[in-house]
Amino acid sequence: MNKEQTIEELKNIVQPYIQNQEAFDILTEDTDFINDLKINSANLVDVILDIEEKYDIVIDNEAMERMVNVKAALEIIATKLSEKN
Amino acid sequence: MTNQEIIAKLPYSKPFLFVDEILQINENGVEGTYYFDEHLDFYKGHFKDNPVTPGVILTEVMAQIGLVCLGIFLLDYSFNSTTSIALTLSEIEFLKPVFPKEKVIVISEKVYFRFGKLKCKVIMKNENGENVCTGTIAGIMVSKSEIT
Numbered sequence: 001m002n003k004e005q006t007i008e009e010l011k012n013i014v015q016p017y018i019q020n021q022e023a024f025d026i027l028t029e030d031t032d033f034i035n036d037l038k039i040n041s042a043n044l045v046d047v048i049l050d051i052e053e054k055y056d057i058v059i060d061n062e063a064m065e066r067m068v069n070v071k072a073a074l075e076i077i078a079t080k081l082s083e084k085n
Numbered sequence: 086m087t088n089q090e091i092i093a094k095l096p097y098s099k100p101f102l103f104v105d106e107i108l109q110i111n112e113n114g115v116e117g118t119y120y121f122d123e124h125l126d127f128y129k130g131h132f133k134d135n136p137v138t139p140g141v142i143l144t145e146v147m148a149q150i151g152l153v154c155l156g157i158f159l160l161d162y163s164f165n166s167t168t169s170i171a172l173t174l175s176e177i178e179f180l181k182p183v184f185p186k187e188k189v190i191v192i193s194e195k196v197y198f199r200f201g202k203l204k205c206k207v208i209m210k211n212e213n214g215e216n217v218c219t220g221t222i223a224g225i226m227v228s229k230s231e232i233t
Contacts, residue, residue: 045202
């Protein structure tokens with residue numbers, strides 16, 4: 001998994017749900033979905049379902065609760081992809 | 086849970102209860118009805134001397150039947166008075182007017198129910214079987230104890 005490429009893919013996934021364009025424009029691994037991008041918790045569910053579809057993985061409740069920022073999302077995607085293979 | 090038990094658990098009362106009966110319900114969807122009594126208060130003002138059901142009320146009918154009734158069924162006995170309900174999305178097309186004394190049927194099909202969020206495709210039909218509204222509605226249903 002290429003990290004830069006995955007971040008770009010994540011940006012495409014979250015873009016429809018962001019409420020803070022400035023934070024989105026300077027998105028890094030440390031960007032928080034709720035506090036920085038202002039994605040509300042209902043839309044965060046859609047972000048997670050879109051991630052599941054994009055990478056063909058299943059995200060459980062425990063992973064959902066950890067997925068608060070870009071870094072955690074990258075880790076969870078990497079872990080779930082490695083479990084698959 | 087019986088259909089009557091589901092209606093009894095709805096967190097609404099008159100004048101904001103918009104479910105009369107549930108025709109069928111299962112884990113994939115729900116069908117229910119509501120009759121628009123001509124004496125409903127909003128007809129006095131929408132519009133002056135020309136009562137037509139407001140779009141926001143049609144949306145509410147679709148949400149109460151299509152989303153909240155189904156959510157109560159899916160949560161089963163974990164649904165109680167401490168469960169928080171919030172509408173988070175409604176994208177509805179209004180195709181035909183609904184007048185006083187019309188009975189509508191709402192048909193809702195679950196898209197997903199994950200992490201406390203229920204999203205449904207919802208259609209409202211009039212007694213002639215014509216679609217009067219179609220769209221997508223989503224909401225969150227969580228126990229207050231789960232909110233941190």
